[in-house]
Amino acid sequence: MEQELRELYQQVILDHNKAPRNFRKIEDASNFAEGYNPLCGDNVTVYMKIDKNNIIQDISFQGSGCAISKASASLMTSMLKGKTVEEAEKLFNNFHDLVTDKLGDKPDMENLGKLAVFAGVREFPARVKCASLAWHTMLSALHNKNEKVVTE
Amino acid sequence: MSIKSDAALPSVNTVYDVNRIREDFPILKQVVHGKPLVYLDNAATTQKPLQVLKELEKYYYTMNANIHRGVHALSQEATEAYESARIKIKKFINALGKNEIIFTRGTTESINLVAQSYGRKNFNEGDEIIISHMEHHSNIVPWQLICEEKKAKLRVIPIDDSGELIFEEFEKMINERTKFVSVVYASNSLGTVNPVKKIIEVAHSFNVPVLLDAAQAVNHLKIDVQELDCDFLAFSGHKLYGPTGIGILYGKVNHLDSMPPYQGGGDMISKVTFEKTLYNELPYKFEAGTPNIAGAIGLGAAIDYVGKTGLDKIARYENELLEYATEKISELKGLRIIGTSKNKISVLSFVLENVHPHDVGTFLDFEGVAIRTGHHCTQPIMDRYGIPATSRASFGMYNTFEEVDVLIRGLKKILEVFG
Numbered sequence A: 001m002e003q004e005l006r007e008l009y010q011q012v013i014l015d016h017n018k019a020p021r022n023f024r025k026i027e028d029a030s031n032f033a034e035g036y037n038p039l040c041g042d043n044v045t046v047y048m049k050i051d052k053n054n055i056i057q058d059i060s061f062q063g064s065g066c067a068i069s070k071a072s073a074s075l076m077t078s079m080l081k082g083k084t085v086e087e088a089e090k091l092f093n094n095f096h097d098l099v100t101d102k103l104g105d106k107p108d109m110e111n112l113g114k115l116a117v118f119a120g121v122r123e124f125p126a127r128v129k130c131a132s133l134a135w136h137t138m139l140s141a142l143h144n145k146n147e148k149v150v151t152e
Numbered sequence B: 001m002s003i004k005s006d007a008a009l010p011s012v013n014t015v016y017d018v019n020r021i022r023e024d025f026p027i028l029k030q031v032v033h034g035k036p037l038v039y040l041d042n043a044a045t046t047q048k049p050l051q052v053l054k055e056l057e058k059y060y061y062t063m064n065a066n067i068h069r070g071v072h073a074l075s076q077e078a079t080e081a082y083e084s085a086r087i088k089i090k091k092f093i094n095a096l097g098k099n100e101i102i103f104t105r106g107t108t109e110s111i112n113l114v115a116q117s118y119g120r121k122n123f124n125e126g127d128e129i130i131i132s133h134m135e136h137h138s139n140i141v142p143w144q145l146i147c148e149e150k151k152a153k154l155r156v157i158p159i160d161d162s163g164e165l166i167f168e169e170f171e172k173m174i175n176e177r178t179k180f181v182s183v184v185y186a187s188n189s190l191g192t193v194n195p196v197k198k199i200i201e202v203a204h205s206f207n208v209p210v211l212l213d214a215a216q217a218v219n220h221l222k223i224d225v226q227e228l229d230c231d232f233l234a235f236s237g238h239k240l241y242g243p244t245g246i247g248i249l250y251g252k253v254n255h256l257d258s259m260p261p262y263q264g265g266g267d268m269i270s271k272v273t274f275e276k277t278l279y280n281e282l283p284y285k286f287e288a289g290t291p292n293i294a295g296a297i298g299l300g301a302a303i304d305y306v307g308k309t310g311l312d313k314i315a316r317y318e319n320e321l322l323e324y325a326t327e328k329i330s331e332l333k334g335l336r337i338i339g340t341s342k343n344k345i346s347v348l349s350f351v352l353e354n355v356h357p358h359d360v361g362t363f364l365d366f367e368g369v370a371i372r373t374g375h376h377c378t379q380p381i382m383d384r385y386g387i388p389a390t391s392r393a394s395f396g397m398y399n400t401f402e403e404v405d406v407l408i409r410g411l412k413k414i415l416e417v418f419g
């Protein structure tokens, strides 16, 4: 496999694509939102249970999408369980920097941890939306906007 | 084409010398990610031969001027070139007269023109407009817009699992409330060629006019609008080896005559005062403003180019490619072809059990293979099959059997990685 391609499709991503974690519905979710990418038909619903101390007790997702978007949602849910709402927002920003690589915003690699596998996405402008769809949807769920997130 | 001793290769193309054809398309020599380009996205747009590119260059180098308004030499030359392109198109689809050939931006604009002009004049509350389940969004949305405005109802002919129209449903659907039928001649995502002649016959027995979206048909099927007896026909230049931004609306003269203008402006008038404006004669009534002059001339050149090889030969060759690709791709595990009609243009849509089309597209790109992934502007079809998207390989006159092999090898690699 070519280098760039291998960096995009790291083993971790392939694994999460094959066996996504937290791929289920939370029946008594306190927060949820739906995301949709009209360009490729990817759709994802993120469910969360947030307690009164603003801690994410449980988080899950359902939907269909490419390997990048499925792995991204899977890794996101594994990372956010047990985190506070503020921490989740911070991680959203770090992740956003990671995949878009805006000049001057050096992504906080330490905070990103396992999410660093998505750094390869930067080289594929057409795929950035795939990686970020779950995150945008999560943010919308946090604020319980319950409106459809659409990326294009 | 280097003939490999690969036993898998079929009796290599005997229809025409594809290498000779490839010489005419300089872009095919591009290298993508270090691999030779294998362009299999012809249903989205075809590449342009030198013969078309040279005409565009010649126009801008030697005769650029506005048309229909100057007495000077360049304007007359440009007008002549533009109008002679119209005559080429008239002959190409065997229209009765050149006043039935309207230059537009493409299929989309052609359909919108009919929906807005014919529809606004003739549709009323409670009327019914029939389209099919396999329409491109450009043959859905314009009708939705006018139906909403007129409180008319959009009705949809269903399709079966093979991707063919269920004709009996159409026969049951059409009635005295039906005011228009607009259907795709050949589907861009399934490949299905529809029985348009039969559809037109049934519609006409109810006195209902028919528009054919021929965007995917013109580069594959010989079209004779008089023989088909269609009322309108729309297509785009860029899918017929011509430039983007130019397309055609054919309409029967009696319809076009009775329809109000679509847009107002220069060229479409014969006399303007603030009290009243007299419209120009056909086809100029529908060509407001300075048109895409170079595009029209380029489309004329593309039609000449295609004519040199002959659409019948091109279709025969593309069918051989499709047959070969279908056979090879069917051997892959977990692959399902979407669109299995017996009568297809050279479009091959498929899904892999465990791999999303988006991933397929990115992997193939690294093999130099350009295919389309997504819903192909036909979301209702995706819903019909319960899938978010497909991968689609579509073949043009310059593709080769070896290129099909590159596609298959690429897909095998993907199956290994995701296996």
Ligand SMILES: Cc1ncc(COP(=O)(O)O)c(C=O)c1O
Pocket: B043, B044, B105, B106, B107, B108, B109, B136, B138, B139, B184, B186, B187, B188, B213, B215, B216, B236, B377
């Ligand atoms: C069947 C069909 N109809 C209509 C269109 C729209 O053509 P254009 O975008 O050139 O207006 C296309 C092009 O994708 C098509 O395949």
